[in-house]
Amino acid sequence: MTDVAVTTMSDAQAREAEQLLLLEADLLDERRFEEWIELFTPDGYYWVPLHPEQDSYLTHLSIFFDDRELMEARVKRLRHPMIHTQTPPSRTCHYVSGVRVTGTDEAGRIAVSSRILMLEYREGEQRVFGGRARHGLRRVDGKLKIASKRVDLVNCDDVFGPMAIPI
Amino acid sequence: MRPIDFENLDSVVQAGRVHANLYRDPDIFELEMERIFGGTWVYVAHESQIPDGGDFITTHVGRKPVIVVRDQDSANVHVLYNRCGHRGAVVCNLSSGNARRFRCGYHGWVFDSAGRLVSVPLKEGYYDGVDLGDPRYGLVNLPRVASYRGFIFACARQDVEDLETHLGPVKNSIDDLVARSPVGSIRVTGGVHKYLFKGNWKLQIENVIDGYHPSFSHVSTLDERGRQFRRRGEEKEGPAIGRAGSDDPNEAIAQMDVSSYAQGHSISGALPERGDKSGPAYQEYLNLMRQSYGQERAEEILGKDWHNTLVYPNLCLQMLAQHVRVIKPVAVDRTEVWVYPITLDGVPEQLNHDVIKYLNITHSAASLIQTDDLEQFKRIQVGLGGDGAEWVSFERGLSRDPVPSEDQAAHAIGSSELPMRAQWQAWRTLMTGEQRA
Numbered sequence: 304m305t306d307v308a309v310t311t312m313s314d315a316q317a318r319e320a321e322q323l324l325l326l327e328a329d330l331l332d333e334r335r336f337e338e339w340i341e342l343f344t345p346d347g348y349y350w351v352p353l354h355p356e357q358d359s360y361l362t363h364l365s366i367f368f369d370d371r372e373l374m375e376a377r378v379k380r381l382r383h384p385m386i387h388t389q390t391p392p393s394r395t396c397h398y399v400s401g402v403r404v405t406g407t408d409e410a411g412r413i414a415v416s417s418r419i420l421m422l423e424y425r426e427g428e429q430r431v432f433g434g435r436a437r438h439g440l441r442r443v444d445g446k447l448k449i450a451s452k453r454v455d456l457v458n459c460d461d462v463f464g465p466m467a468i469p470i
Numbered sequence: 471m472r473p474i475d476f477e478n479l480d481s482v483v484q485a486g487r488v489h490a491n492l493y494r495d496p497d498i499f500e501l502e503m504e505r506i507f508g509g510t511w512v513y514v515a516h517e518s519q520i521p522d523g524g525d526f527i528t529t530h531v532g533r534k535p536v537i538v539v540r541d542q543d544s545a546n547v548h549v550l551y552n553r554c555g556h557r558g559a560v561v562c563n564l565s566s567g568n569a570r571r572f573r574c575g576y577h578g579w580v581f582d583s584a585g586r587l588v589s590v591p592l593k594e595g596y597y598d599g600v601d602l603g604d605p606r607y608g609l610v611n612l613p614r615v616a617s618y619r620g621f622i623f624a625c626a627r628q629d630v631e632d633l634e635t636h637l638g639p640v641k642n643s644i645d646d647l648v649a650r651s652p653v654g655s656i657r658v659t660g661g662v663h664k665y666l667f668k669g670n671w672k673l674q675i676e677n678v679i680d681g682y683h684p685s686f687s688h689v690s691t692l693d694e695r696g697r698q699f700r701r702r703g704e705e706k707e708g709p710a711i712g713r714a715g716s717d718d719p720n721e722a723i724a725q726m727d728v729s730s731y732a733q734g735h736s737i738s739g740a741l742p743e744r745g746d747k748s749g750p751a752y753q754e755y756l757n758l759m760r761q762s763y764g765q766e767r768a769e770e771i772l773g774k775d776w777h778n779t780l781v782y783p784n785l786c787l788q789m790l791a792q793h794v795r796v797i798k799p800v801a802v803d804r805t806e807v808w809v810y811p812i813t814l815d816g817v818p819e820q821l822n823h824d825v826i827k828y829l830n831i832t833h834s835a836a837s838l839i840q841t842d843d844l845e846q847f848k849r850i851q852v853g854l855g856g857d858g859a860e861w862v863s864f865e866r867g868l869s870r871d872p873v874p875s876e877d878q879a880a881h882a883i884g885s886s887e888l889p890m891r892a893q894w895q896a897w898r899t900l901m902t903g904e905q906r907a
């Protein structure tokens with residue numbers, strides 16, 4: 304996939320991809336986590352590596368690596384009435400910018416690059432998580448879905464306080 | 471805050487309770503750094519992190535930055551204070567690597583992998599000459615360094631018992647871990663989860679061996695039957711913990727046991743109902759184990775299924791989510807914890823991949839389990855800052871549990887607070903410089 308392919312992409316397709324990323328940000332900020340999972344394909348995954356040039360989620364630890372099963376376990380916990388680490392809950396604001404379609408392939412997959420910031424506030428502490436996001440999108444039954452989402456935080460190998468909300 | 475009488479610790483460390491100041495007084499913390507982290511064997515690294523001559527990692531002994539490096543000539547491991555003998559800058563600010571020499575970035579003093587000063591720029595400016603061999607200019611070696619089956623410990627004091635005596639019966643836990651590999655080899659590789667909490671370091675070492683908290687602190691990870699999520703891709707379901715707040719003595723968590731020793735170490739028994747051992751990858755692993763060890767010995771090895779082993783004061787080994795956890799005190803109310811996956815050599819790849827995958831959801835900063843406890847540590851630190859009750863209670867099991875000695879374990883039910891009492895026993899010994907009973 305090269306940037307040249309972008310010229311063959313319709314503006315409508317690029318706009319559709321951007322709308323999907325903005326919708327994702329809304330769903331996370333509004334704590335509509337079940338709907339967030341539904342944005343992913345059944346074999347989709349959400350990945351936040353722990354190392355700047357990490358090429359595997361199987362041989363190296365990650366801050367998040369959730370396939371569908373783990374996404375569901377995470378959201379089930381976020382809904383639990385006694386989740387201590389979200390009592391009181393975090394408030395977040397996800398910012399998405401610089402959305403750019405970087406390629407498409409014959410199977411109709413679309414590679415999207417963006418910059419993400421998540422502002423999080425909980426119990427007197429405000430934190431910022433930010434970095435580069437890469438979404439792999441795929442059309443399922445006519446709808447654009449997330450087959451993969453990778454977020455490379457600028458401070459991915461930092462020491463972190465507890466996190467609960469996907470970035 | 472009432473000042474502590476260091477000459478009379480009986481007033482603050484009692485049979486089943488300790489004074490809240492021991493978690494919040496910065497003077498106590500300073501003394502702990504000197505007498506506990508500077509007074510006994512502290513875990514620093516695993517040999518698999520530095521396999522070749524010149525390989526190094528940087529870490530801390532207590533709060534002091536150190537370089538753990540394999541000597542290029544002798545292949546011995548040195549633990550060097552990461553402090554230039556000239557003005558005191560850290561000479562190595564990388565987390566790991568391989569180096570022929572360490573050169574201070576400020577004025578260019580150069581040290582070898584044994585810490586010896588080998589060159590000084592513009593030497594003639596020292597009119598009386600500079601003695602490169604003078605140990606006060608070198609990187610200072612911690613006087614005691616020893617390794618038990620790959621686990622490297624260092625001690626800032628010369629006059630301590632040897633490492634194996636210090637480890638005592640918890641050596642067996644290291645043996646058990648190594649034996650899980652059919653070729654008898656494990657590696658600490660695959661990155662490190664690093665998290666911090668706003669609480670005292672002792673809260674984490676109490677927690678890893680606390681069989682009373684899981685079904686309550688981790689209630690948000692349990693289903694209606696008190697079961698958690700899977701820990702291997704092939705498992706049908708995860709381990710049973712128990713129903714939150716239940717008083718039923720048959721709950722899974724109530725059936726664990728625990729063993730503690732006077733050195734402060736403890737071993738908690740396995741959860742009674744862990745995930746099932748089904749699946750082709752696990753079957754292949756069983757076959758490899760039987761081929762290597764024979765049927766009987768393989769079963770014995772796999773039967774040694776303890777949950778956590780705490781090696782006082784800063785190391786925890788876990789069998790279920792196979793990892794090495796290192797506790798790093800930063801300040802009286804701030805602690806870092808570093809969690810490294812353990813890779814078993816000679817096993818089907820999938821088993822090691824599962825360790826990585828599930829360690830993310832149990833012990834990353836964004837994990838589903840560890841974050842529950844971090845929240846509790848923060849709440850304890852805040853709560854202990856209040857007035858009213860001055861004591862912290864460790865009375866579960868007190869009236870019946872035996873008192874541990876160095877080589878004789880004291881056994882108790884898993885929800886007993888025996889392990890914390892053993893930790894306070896060790897704490898007292900180290901803080902007062904008394905001999906252990």
